[in-house]
Amino acid sequence: MMPDLAIHGGVPIRDTLLPYVRQTVEEEDVRAVTGVLCSEWLTTVPAVGRLERAFAEYVGAREAVAVSSGTAALHAALHAVRVGPGDEVIVPAMTFAATANSVVFQGATPVFADVDPATLLVDPEDVAHKVSPRTRAIIAVDYAGQPCAYDALWTVARRHRLRLLADACHALGGEYKGSAVGTLAEMSAFSLHPTKPITSGEGGVVTTDDPALALSVRAFRNNGITSDHRAREADGTWFYEMVDLGYNYRLSDLQCALGASQLSRVSGWARRRREIAGVFDRAFAEMPEASPLAVRAGVQHAYHLYVIRLNLPRLRADRALIFRALRAEGIGVNVHFIPVHLHPFYRARFGTHPGQCPVAEAAYEAILSLPLFPRMTAGDVDSVVAAVRKVFAAYRR
Numbered sequence: 001m002m003p004d005l006a007i008h009g010g011v012p013i014r015d016t017l018l019p020y021v022r023q024t025v026e027e028e029d030v031r032a033v034t035g036v037l038c039s040e041w042l043t044t045v046p047a048v049g050r051l052e053r054a055f056a057e058y059v060g061a062r063e064a065v066a067v068s069s070g071t072a073a074l075h076a077a078l079h080a081v082r083v084g085p086g087d088e089v090i091v092p093a094m095t096f097a098a099t100a101n102s103v104v105f106q107g108a109t110p111v112f113a114d115v116d117p118a119t120l121l122v123d124p125e126d127v128a129h130k131v132s133p134r135t136r137a138i139i140a141v142d143y144a145g146q147p148c149a150y151d152a153l154w155t156v157a158r159r160h161r162l163r164l165l166a167d168a169c170h171a172l173g174g175e176y177k178g179s180a181v182g183t184l185a186e187m188s189a190f191s192l193h194p195t196k197p198i199t200s201g202e203g204g205v206v207t208t209d210d211p212a213l214a215l216s217v218r219a220f221r222n223n224g225i226t227s228d229h230r231a232r233e234a235d236g237t238w239f240y241e242m243v244d245l246g247y248n249y250r251l252s253d254l255q256c257a258l259g260a261s262q263l264s265r266v267s268g269w270a271r272r273r274r275e276i277a278g279v280f281d282r283a284f285a286e287m288p289e290a291s292p293l294a295v296r297a298g299v300q301h302a303y304h305l306y307v308i309r310l311n312l313p314r315l316r317a318d319r320a321l322i323f324r325a326l327r328a329e330g331i332g333v334n335v336h337f338i339p340v341h342l343h344p345f346y347r348a349r350f351g352t353h354p355g356q357c358p359v360a361e362a363a364y365e366a367i368l369s370l371p372l373f374p375r376m377t378a379g380d381v382d383s384v385v386a387a388v389r390k391v392f393a394a395y396r397r
Contacts, residue, residue, distance in 0.1 A: 005394050006328035013387040014330025018380055020305075020371045023194040024262075024269065032261040036253045044228045047253035051260040052205075055190075058263060059172075059182025061207035063214035066256055067221045070169040070191025072249040073204035074102035077187040078137070079246075080206075080216040081163040083108050087136035092122035093339040093357035094364075095141040099167050100340045108136065109350065112341040114357040118294035120144070120307070120367075123359070124152035131156065137163040142171035142181060144336070144369075145197075145273075145302030146295060150176055150184045165189070169204075172197040173270030174302035181302065182207040192259050197273075197304060198266050200259035203251045221249035269374040273303035276372050276381055280306055283385045289314045289392040290368075305336055306372040309363065317395040319366055325394070326368070329387040334369045 006012035036047055048066055056064035067073050083089055085107035091100050093112040100110040114126045120143050127138060138157055140148040148166075157164040166185035168174075174181040182188045187210075190196075192203030206217050219226050224246030251259075277292075284292055290308045295301050310319055317325070319335075326333045339360040341352035354361060370384055 005325055005391065006330075007325045012329045013390060014383050017327070017330050017332050018371045018376075018383065019332040020334040020369050021195045021373045022375055023199050024265075024373070024375050025199075025258075026265075029258055029261045032257040033254055036257045039253075042254060043250060043252040045253050047256040047260065048251065051200075051251075051256040051263070054260050054263050055182075055205050056207060058266070059180045059188075059207055061182050061188075062209040063207065063211060065206045065214050065217040065221065066251040066259075067204045067206060067217070067249045068251050069202055069249075070167075070189055070193060070196075070204040071098040071102060072221070072247070073169075073189035073191070073206045074098060074139070074165075074167060075105050075247075076217040076220045076249060077165050077189055077206055077213075078102055078106050078108075079220050080187065080213045081137060081165070083136050083163075086134060088132060088134040089137045089139060090127050090130050090135060091139045091340070092141050092143070093341050093360035094120050094122075094143060094337060095167065095340060096169075096337055097340050097343060099139055099141055100346065103139075104349075109134075110340075110346075111135070112339075112352065112357055114359045115143075115363070116149075117359050117363070119146060119296060120293055120360070120363055121146060121148045122153075124149055124156055127153065128156045128159075131160050131162070135160065135162060137165055139165045139167050140185060141167040142169075142174060142302075144293065144307050145170045145174055145304040146293075147171060147174050147176035147181055147184060147299050149296070169193075169196060170304035171302045173266055173273075173300075175300035177298045183209070186210070187213055192255070195304075197269065197302060198259060198262035200251065200255035200262070203255050203259055216244075219244055220246040222246060223248055270302055272374040273372060274301065276376060277301070277303045277306055279381050280370065280372075280385070283388070284308065287389065287392060289396060290388075303372060305369045307336065307367050307369050310366045310368065312366055314397055315392070315395045316397055319368065322391060322395065323368060325391045326387055329390065331384055331387045332371055335364075335367060336369050337364070339364055
């Protein structure tokens with residue numbers, strides 16, 4: 001091993017760790033939240049509606065409903081399309097566990113589809129292969145910020161009369177053939193977690209063009225009750241009815257004020273993410289030890305993540321050692337994701353096992369996510385490239 005690697009006692013590229021993501025909170029965000037703190041209402045008031053209207057307008061959807069998390073958004077969407085016990089929902093293996101968990105919350109069974117080897121987006125051909133008489137819906141995941149092949153997925157969904165939902169938690173600001181993410185499926189779920197394109201601290205949004213589905217989500221987030229406290233206060237009534245079994249998935253006005261403030265800058269942040277990705281693309285064109293995931297024609301990538309795939313035959317190290325070496329250099333790489341069907345819960349509960357989704361499983365052994373967020377300076381970007389070059393040089397065959 002080359003002695004100058006930080007993992008072996010050498011001087012690291014960076015003195016402090018550069019995380020793979022960091023939220024941006026600016027003074028106008030602080031003012032927006034402070035304004036709500038000084039108001040009479042902290043939840044279920046105008047800031048919620050302002051975020052919903054602004055979000056719907058931004059993506060071009062007729063309706064947007066704010067909820068407490070991206071997981072809640074997925075759960076609410078599945079409830080709205082009446083997925084339930086005995087149903088199956090096809091989800092990609094390469095995603096965060098919440099995508100499949102939301103199916104289990106509804107008493108249904110997630111069926112894992114493999115992914116395209118170039119993009120790690122769900123493979124429409126494998127989706128079609130996994131359809132059974134019990135299949136009720138498909139959840140497409142816009143992995144890393146790249147929209148899925150929606151034309152092909154809609155073909156499968158229409159052929160089998162399935163609901164098509166989008167887990168768009170990575171992809172706010174992305175487009176598919178000129179249409180914005182948030183309008184590409186029957187319902188789309190977004191996350192407002194600090195790691196995502198914009199944040200409300202914690203939070204989520206469901207978008208749809210169907211007012212009936214939006215109404216179902218609004219009741220579901222409010223314990224299945226069709227009116228909220230502020231509406232009853234405005235009408236001078238105490239009466240309410242619970243029409244369905246729901247959850248407390250409300251998002252507070254404090255969070256909505258932050259989210260709405262951030263939304264006004266999402267386009268600029270998305271452009272900065274693409275600029276950084278362009279620098280990385282040019283660097284990896286000269287590094288045969290790894291390559292970025294492919295980007296399909298006709299899409300605008302939102303670059304929530306910049307994922308590289310290690311060319312392990314060219315390296316004298318596995319992914320775990322490359323991971324540790326880059327972290328030692330001050331580069332906060334991460335891995336997204338462990339294929340969901342390999343998690344102990346799914347293996348014990350649903351009998352999933354290695355070999356079910358071989359493309360996703362092989363990719364998992366070789367992928368790394370590099371730091372990418374709008375606040376990164378040119379020096380931050382250069383340090384990532386320098387550290388990767390240094391580590392690859394040390395472990396090159």
